Amino acid sequence: MRAIVVTRYLPVDDPECFVEIELPTPEPHGHDLLVRVRAVSVNPVDTQMRTPRSEIVGAPLILGWDAAGVVEAIGEAVTLFRPGDEVYYAGSIDRAGSNSEYQLVDERIVGPKPRRLDFAQAAAMPLTTLTAWEGLFERLGIAPDPAANVNRVLLVIGGAGGVGSLTIQLAKRLAGLRVVATASRPESVAWTRELGADLSIDPHQPFRPQLATAGLDTVNSIYCANATAQHLDQMADVIAPQGKICLIAGTRGERPLNFGQFHDKSVTSAWELMFNRPLYQTVDMQAQHDLLAEASRLFDAGVLRTTLTERLGSLSVERLRQAHARLETGAMIGKLVLDGLA
Numbered sequence: 001m002r003a004i005v006v007t008r009y010l011p012v013d014d015p016e017c018f019v020e021i022e023l024p025t026p027e028p029h030g031h032d033l034l035v036r037v038r039a040v041s042v043n044p045v046d047t048q049m050r051t052p053r054s055e056i057v058g059a060p061l062i063l064g065w066d067a068a069g070v071v072e073a074i075g076e077a078v079t080l081f082r083p084g085d086e087v088y089y090a091g092s093i094d095r096a097g098s099n100s101e102y103q104l105v106d107e108r109i110v111g112p113k114p115r116r117l118d119f120a121q122a123a124a125m126p127l128t129t130l131t132a133w134e135g136l137f138e139r140l141g142i143a144p145d146p147a148a149n150v151n152r153v154l155l156v157i158g159g160a161g162g163v164g165s166l167t168i169q170l171a172k173r174l175a176g177l178r179v180v181a182t183a184s185r186p187e188s189v190a191w192t193r194e195l196g197a198d199l200s201i202d203p204h205q206p207f208r209p210q211l212a213t214a215g216l217d218t219v220n221s222i223y224c225a226n227a228t229a230q231h232l233d234q235m236a237d238v239i240a241p242q243g244k245i246c247l248i249a250g251t252r253g254e255r256p257l258n259f260g261q262f263h264d265k266s267v268t269s270a271w272e273l274m275f276n277r278p279l280y281q282t283v284d285m286q287a288q289h290d291l292l293a294e295a296s297r298l299f300d301a302g303v304l305r306t307t308l309t310e311r312l313g314s315l316s317v318e319r320l321r322q323a324h325a326r327l328e329t330g331a332m333i334g335k336l337v338l339d340g341l342a
Contacts, residue, residue: 001025002341003100004320005060009053012324017050018317021060025102028075032104035087038340039123040098040315041066041308042323043162050324064097065090065275068113068122069340078107080289086113088292090127092278099315101341108285109278111292114299117306122299124308124335125166127274129295130288132166132223135246135272136175140221146176153216155238156181157203158225160188160333163248165195165307167223172196173303180211180219191333195305203227207234219243229257236261244268309334314342 003023010017028034046063068088071081081087089110091098113122136142136154143149154171158164159181171177173196181192182203189200201210211217218240224231228249235245245267251257262269277285298304310326312319315338323336 001101003060003062003096004315004317004341005062005099006050007057007060009050009055009057011052012047012050012321012328015321017324018320019060020317023060023100026096026104028073028078028104030075030077031106031108032075033071033078033081033087033107033110034073035067035069035089035103035105036072036340037067037098037101037103038069038119039067039337040064040340041124041127041335041337042320042327043127044327045093045127046097047324047327062096062098062100064099065093066123066125066127066335067091067098067103068119068126069103072102074107080107081110081112086119087111088113088122088126088296090130090274093275094279099320106278106285107289109288109292111289112296114296116300116302120311120337120339121306121308124162124306124337125295125299126292128162128166128307128335130274130291131163131248131272132170133291133295134274135163135223135248135270136167136170139246139270139272140223140244142171142175142177142221144170144174149175149177151178152221153178153180153219155207155219155222155235156192156197156225157222157231157235158227159183159192159195159197159200161225162307162332162335163225164223165191165334166304167225168192168195168197169304171223174298177221180214180216185331188333203231207238211238221245224249232257232259233261236265236267239265239267241265242267244270246270246272248272307334308337310336312336312338314339316342
């Protein structure tokens with residue numbers, strides 16, 4: 001099979017940061033599905049995995065952890081899917097990614113592709129849907145029930161990004177929360193409001209005065225989808241006593257984080273990593289299949305919408321470089337997708 005791989009950790013402007021090679025088509029065993037990849041999306045985790053560094057790449061590294069495709073073959077323990085089924089999934093960070101013709105993925109973290117979405121629209125959704133859903137309903141403990149959330153306010157930091165875009169939709173349409181989202185450019189403000197945010201604030205300005213203009217003093221919960229260290233002091237300032245915060249952006253190499261400032265408010269903080277279940281083969285691993293299946297139903301019912309905003313064409317070395325460069329600007333709204341290898 002053809003695959004686009006990393007053989008050296010190079011900057012995105014280096015023509016050799018990706019190369020296309022031929023690899024044996026893998027065979028499924030156990031709970032594995034062999035999926036013919038029809039579309040892939042690019043996420044910050046892809047650019048982080050390719051970041052230039054002095055380490056030597058061992059075996060060629062296939063990136064890509066967002067895909068939609070068709071099941072070609074199944075392992076002997078598979079019970080959830082059959083060959084010919086259309087699926088979408090994020091995969092596992094400790095296995096080969098989706099920038100290839102075929103990919104092995106455990107059925108327990110795969111969902112049935114929403115019928116209402118084409119492959120590109122579906123490929124934009126798995127990683128961000130899992131991250132937003134787990135962070136909102138599991139880490140923050142918010143009930144997907146408007147009656148339980150009367151007068152409760154959620155702040156979404158990074159509202160126009162992939163995770164923020166799903167978090168806004170879930171918080172508004174399933175939980176009935178009042179949603180405040182950070183966005184700094186006119187187009188990103190418009191995007192967050194279109195998805196359901198009640199208020200947009202500038203992440204580069206102090207939060208409290210901006211909240212005050214809407215009659216808010218504090219927020220009950222915060223979902224921080226980017227720049228944890230940059231926003232920590234602002235979060236501590238506006239979180240309500242006994243509030244909760246969810247963080248997804250790692251902080252390696254950044255200044256030490258002062259979580260002591262949350263002490264007097266008895267604030268609960270939690271990290272969300274959607275790769276946790278497949279990475280550690282947790283006993284509740286199949287929860288991700290169930291979650292993606294429910295999300296598929298919500299996409300088909302029109303409750304949720306795809307956040308695909310840019311479609312770059314068929315997957316190739318050059319277009320994958322373009323996608324990574326686009327993400328590295330930090331100015332993406334929603335998600336970008338490439339169709340499968342032509």
